[in-house]
Amino acid sequence: MDALIDLLPELWTATYETLYIVALTLFFGGLGGLLVGLGLYLTRAGSILENKPLFFVLNLLVNFIRPIPFIIFLAAAQPLARAVTGSGIGNNAIIFTIALAASFAMARIVEQNLLTVTPGVIDAARSVGAGPIRIIFTVLLPEALGPLILGYTFIFVALVDMSAVAGYVGGGGLGNFALLYGYRQYEPVVTWAAVLIIIVLVQFVQFFGNYLARRALRR
Amino acid sequence: MAVVSLRNVGKVYPPQTKDGASVTAIDDVSLDVEAGDIYGIIGYSGAGKSTLVRLVNALERSTSGEIWVNGQNIAALRERELRQVRLGIGMIFQQFNLLGSRTVARNVAYPLEVAGYPKEQRTARVAELLDFVGLADKAGAFPDQLSGGQKQRVGIARALATQPSILLADEATSALDPETTHEVLALLKRVNAEFGVTIIVITHEMDVIQTLATKVAVMDQGRVIERGPVFDVFSNPQAAASARFVSTVVKGVPSPDELAVLRARHAGRIVTLAFRDSAVDQKAVFGELSGAGVAFEVVYGGINEIQGRPFGHLTLALTGADPVIDTVLAHIRTLTTVTEVR
Numbered sequence: 241m242d243a244l245i246d247l248l249p250e251l252w253t254a255t256y257e258t259l260y261i262v263a264l265t266l267f268f269g270g271l272g273g274l275l276v277g278l279g280l281y282l283t284r285a286g287s288i289l290e291n292k293p294l295f296f297v298l299n300l301l302v303n304f305i306r307p308i309p310f311i312i313f314l315a316a317a318q319p320l321a322r323a324v325t326g327s328g329i330g331n332n333a334i335i336f337t338i339a340l341a342a343s344f345a346m347a348r349i350v351e352q353n354l355l356t357v358t359p360g361v362i363d364a365a366r367s368v369g370a371g372p373i374r375i376i377f378t379v380l381l382p383e384a385l386g387p388l389i390l391g392y393t394f395i396f397v398a399l400v401d402m403s404a405v406a407g408y409v410g411g412g413g414l415g416n417f418a419l420l421y422g423y424r425q426y427e428p429v430v431t432w433a434a435v436l437i438i439i440v441l442v443q444f445v446q447f448f449g450n451y452l453a454r455r456a457l458r459r
Numbered sequence: 460m461a462v463v464s465l466r467n468v469g470k471v472y473p474p475q476t477k478d479g480a481s482v483t484a485i486d487d488v489s490l491d492v493e494a495g496d497i498y499g500i501i502g503y504s505g506a507g508k509s510t511l512v513r514l515v516n517a518l519e520r521s522t523s524g525e526i527w528v529n530g531q532n533i534a535a536l537r538e539r540e541l542r543q544v545r546l547g548i549g550m551i552f553q554q555f556n557l558l559g560s561r562t563v564a565r566n567v568a569y570p571l572e573v574a575g576y577p578k579e580q581r582t583a584r585v586a587e588l589l590d591f592v593g594l595a596d597k598a599g600a601f602p603d604q605l606s607g608g609q610k611q612r613v614g615i616a617r618a619l620a621t622q623p624s625i626l627l628a629d630e631a632t633s634a635l636d637p638e639t640t641h642e643v644l645a646l647l648k649r650v651n652a653e654f655g656v657t658i659i660v661i662t663h664e665m666d667v668i669q670t671l672a673t674k675v676a677v678m679d680q681g682r683v684i685e686r687g688p689v690f691d692v693f694s695n696p697q698a699a700a701s702a703r704f705v706s707t708v709v710k711g712v713p714s715p716d717e718l719a720v721l722r723a724r725h726a727g728r729i730v731t732l733a734f735r736d737s738a739v740d741q742k743a744v745f746g747e748l749s750g751a752g753v754a755f756e757v758v759y760g761g762i763n764e765i766q767g768r769p770f771g772h773l774t775l776a777l778t779g780a781d782p783v784i785d786t787v788l789a790h791i792r793t794l795t796t797v798t799e800v801r
Binding site: 358360361363364365366367368369370371374378379382383385456458 | 516518539541542543544545546548549550552554556557558559560561569570572573574601603617618620621627
């Protein structure tokens with residue numbers, strides 16, 4: 241317990257770092273997931289921008305990247321992270337890699353949620369002369385908003401998980417904190433403190449996500 | 460002038476698998492819809508009627524033929540060019556297809572947003588439309604708070620927003636109960652009468668055709684097998700499928716099974732008389748029978764009315780001396796069609 245009290249400043253820094261990493265990866269990964277998910281949805285057979293080759297490529301890419309365990313992906317994508325962010329380690333590289341992995345995970349969730357929009361509603365929009373861009377912003381996204389918010393809430397938890405794993409390759413945050421000061425120093429209380437903060441964080445975000453989704457679904 | 464004119468239109472879906480066969484949904488259909496018509500297209504599911512109507516606003520593209528809408532061959536247009544054409548064609552759907560994330564008023568405003576109307580004009584037009592369909596008090600409600608009939612009325616208001624000259628109704632009443640169906644059909648009649656909108660109605664219910672349409676085309680396996688004014692098709696259907704549809708709403712000639720029952724129950728000779736319009740005078744026919752002293756009893760059939768014109772078949776059981784009946788039937792044959800069943 242004394243060890244924990246001594247480490248409180250580090251704990252707060254780690255919490256802040258986790259929030260920072262998760263916020264940025266949620267933004268970039270969420271955006272990437274939205275784009276790839278929309279791409280999958282729009283190019284599939286029978287959709288408004290049907291494009292079989294493009295769908296095939298996107299689909300293959302998502303299936304290719306998604307099953308790779310994150311800790312291996314982290315190592316495998318390191319050269320790419322170095323090329324993009326200038327360094328293979330540290331928070332920027334971590335954020336890049338997590339956002340990349342999250343994009344592909346989120347893409348499937350986005351695609352699935354968009355598929356719940358009844359095709360008839362898109363017919364109705366087309367029948368009054370709406371084009372694809374307008375349909376995306378006035379029909380697809382608003383109609384699927386509730387499930388999409390829940391999807392993003394779901395991915396938030398995965399991001400916290402990924403950011404903790406990233407502690408292994410020099411990323412900061414609660415994962416690194418637990419590993420460095422808890423696990424390696426034989427201080428289980430320190431590890432549990434990090435776990436507790438993660439639980440509180442996830443609970444808070446899940447409640448907030450549920451609240452927003454309820455608002456969007458009006459129930 | 461025809462506002463919608465299909466010339467040898469075909470729609471063939473490519474094979475779904477490598478060894479699969481292509482599917483012909485629409486097979487060489489030519490059809491003219493005149494301004495102000497309420498044109499009914501009836502057929503069983505899979506007959507191609509929904510595909511046909513979706514070709515008219517190019518939600519689906521034809522694979523052959525020409526589709527002239529307001530003087531423009533839309534089969535030759537690209538998707539981007541079609542958007543302007545679609546502003547002139549409203550459409551309503553079986554499942555209403557309202558946007559669940561928007562209020563009633565914002566659903567009705569949607570086509571106006573797409574067409575680029577300024578906000579004040581949109582607000583005024585939406586109020587006008589909701590008033591017309593009788594839902595002014597539901598402007599702020601969401602679609603999931605409405606009944607089926609109310610949803611379809613919102614659908615109609617939305618379809619009329621940009622003042623189209625053509626309205627396509629794809630099974631618009633098939634998801635509604637009979638009473639609501641009649642409310643919606645009455646509203647569509649008003650749309651036609653008050654705004655002069657040409658309506659194309661797709662349905663599998665002959666009742667809808669009888670109540671609403673002025674002309675009808677019967678579809679079967681992607682082809683139009685019979686067409687004409689509703690009265691003509693109802694009173695004298697030519698194709699077997701047409702006759703089956705007519706028989707769903709009109710009790711006409713008894714089927715062989717029904718005849719067997721009738722014959723068992725009634726003594727005497729059984730004849731079916733056709734009555735069509737005022738050309739056949741019922742008083743004259745029954746006058747002949749009673750004048751000759753032939754006793755008769757109506758055992759089957761009925762008289763219907765389409766657009767104020769009566770038609771139908773009556774099956775009679777006649778009792779009396781055979782030679783007398785023969786003579787009187789010969790007289791009646793000069794007045795109308797008589798079918799004697801033995």
